Amino acid sequence: MRIRTTPLRALRVAFVALWIDLSPSALASEAHRDALRRQLRLLSATWPFALVTTIVASSLLAWTASTLHATGVMIAAIVAGLVLAISGMLLIATLRHTTSRRWQPHVKIRLATLSAALGGASVLALLFATSLLPPGPARGWRITS
Numbered sequence: 626m627r628i629r630t631t632p633l634r635a636l637r638v639a640f641v642a643l644w645i646d647l648s649p650s651a652l653a654s655e656a657h658r659d660a661l662r663r664q665l666r667l668l669s670a671t672w673p674f675a676l677v678t679t680i681v682a683s684s685l686l687a688w689t690a691s692t693l694h695a696t697g698v699m700i701a702a703i704v705a706g707l708v709l710a711i712s713g714m715l716l717i718a719t720l721r722h723t724t725s726r727r728w729q730p731h732v733k734i735r736l737a738t739l740s741a742a743l744g745g746a747s748v749l750a751l752l753f754a755t756s757l758l759p760p761g762p763a764r765g766w767r768i769t770s
Contacts, residue, residue, distance in 0.1 A: 661730035668737060669720040676713035679744065680706055683751055693759060701754035705747040712743035 683706030690699035719725050719736045 658730050665733050679709045698754045698757050705750040708747045709744055712740040716740035
């Protein structure tokens, strides 16, 4: 027996699985809710370190761009750093604030997904801004003549 699948079917199955994980119904088992709570605790413990690292990376890019007088890159790095900071603080507030402790786990997971999407978009913006720097030591290349 051969199982036939297409890329569209695989995408549909993946999105259905993601939707089930992100929005469990009121009938979700307690084991599933405990698994979500465990994931949120792990995220709560590691997120501040990831937030500081990405903000430092955007700050270093902004500083490098300012020393090279690349104003557009500097502005892009500052905006990406601000978006990272805001989305990261939103996630920390969601995970650790006392009023959010009463929320259902799937609501926290949705906010964590939103925050991670904003952070991922900001990191991609940083990558693009880095590619706009002029060739040279700032990009790790040596110009030999």
